[in-house]
Amino acid sequence: MTKTRVTARAHTNIALIKYWGKRDTELFLPMNSSLSLTLDEFYTDTTVSLIEGNSDQFVLNGELQEIKEINKISQFIDLFRKVAGHQSAIKVESTNHVPTAAGLASSASAFAALGTALNELFELNFDQTTLSTFVRQGSGSATRSIFGGFVEWQMGTKSDGSDSCANKIDNADWNIAMLTIPVNTGKKEISSREGMKLTVETSPFYPAWVEQAGKDLITIKEAISQRDFIRLGEITEANGMKMHGTMLGATPPFSYWEPLTVKVLQRIREIRGLGLPCYYTMDAGPNVKVICQANQADQIKQLLDDTFPNNPTIISGVGRDAYILSAE
Structure with a gap:
């Protein structure tokens, strides 16, 4: 060396x-x-x-x-x-x-x-x-x-x-950005590894999740190859929510969501209704991520920050x- x-x-x-x-x-x-x-x-x-x-x-x-x-x-x-x-x-x-x-x-x-x-x-x-x-x-x-x-x-x-x-x-x-709304950046009570293990071992929803994830992968790759942002966002949002659904079927049931998480998701749907395409996803934690078009990221951030001034949204590029x- x-x-x-x-x-x-x-x-x-x-x-x-x-x-x-x-x-x-x-x-x-x-x-x-x-x-x-x-x-x-x-x-x-x-x-x-x-x-x-x-x-x-x-x-x-x-x-x-x-x-x-x-x-x-x-x-x-x-x-x-x-x-x-x-x-x-x-x-x-x-x-x-x-x-x-x-x-x-x-x-x-x-x-x-x-x-x-x-x-x-x-x-x-x-x-x-x-x-x-x-x-x-x-x-x-x-x-x-x-x-x-x-x-x-x-x-x-x-x-x-x-x-x-x-x-x-x-x-x-091709005009892609991601917003992060930090609902809670403290350490999680249930680690990702613990959550995964419990879900795989006990949730009856899990086998269906694996099957559907394979189908979602095929369709999102098609959307990316066609640069179809709307389809990309729809698949992203649906896949993330299905993953979190498997946790509710675990024994014991658990969730990473917090009350503010639910409010953020609702606000994103409202913003989408205003004609600004944006779609949420969440990993194993309460924080919400939003995929959007880069040229609309500042506008969406402002709408979110106006609603949640104590949880300022962070814009990420690629x-x-x-x-x-x-x-x-």
Whole structure:
């Protein structure tokens, strides 16, 4: 190795066709394929450095992490060390420019940035698709944050996960934007992993969800290829609500929604009724995301901010591929 310190940046993504449930919890293999939009507003910067000793270090947002979190990061780094044939201890310094554990996909950008940095540090020269199979083992949605634009995560069929990977399907350079209404950016009571597991194991709605998600993926890819924004939005909104419906069928039932969430969804429908096409979706959290046309984003934001002045809407454009900021 010729490098000793590398910094990388990766952007978050919001799934339009949701990933919800694993068929293999060790390799993070999904029950269904998914599709997302990468956002430029939220991202993670991660620096990896070679250090002396036998123990890794992990600093998140300026705070040294506890041993449990360090062990999790070490296991992820081991994936790269094994291929590289190096046992060097690594210091990871990561800054999330997105609230952690609040349903805003911070884990996706975090592991995509870490994997991108390690790929460069260890000089592995993985292409993006191969790299996506590695970062998947830190966070499933990180698979998609390797790429910008509209990204498909193919579930794959192989038991070793080698074909469960992501690919960019469109640059999304046709007047696309995403709004985020931060209903609550505190830590969730039920993590995404816990919620997925409970839903898969107990919800009778879940098998129908998997079947329908496959159909939704086909139709949304058609909408993207035709640049049909209205159809894209309709499919996005329906798919997200179906995912949240599976949670109500779990035992015990649970929901990430809060009272303000419901009010925001109603307001978005009202805005759409004014002739401004915009469509909502939600990941595992109370925060609402709205896909809209970029040239109408400011107008929609103003209408939302007028209604919810204590929860100002954030506009995101389309994010780029994960990339190296510096290497030395």
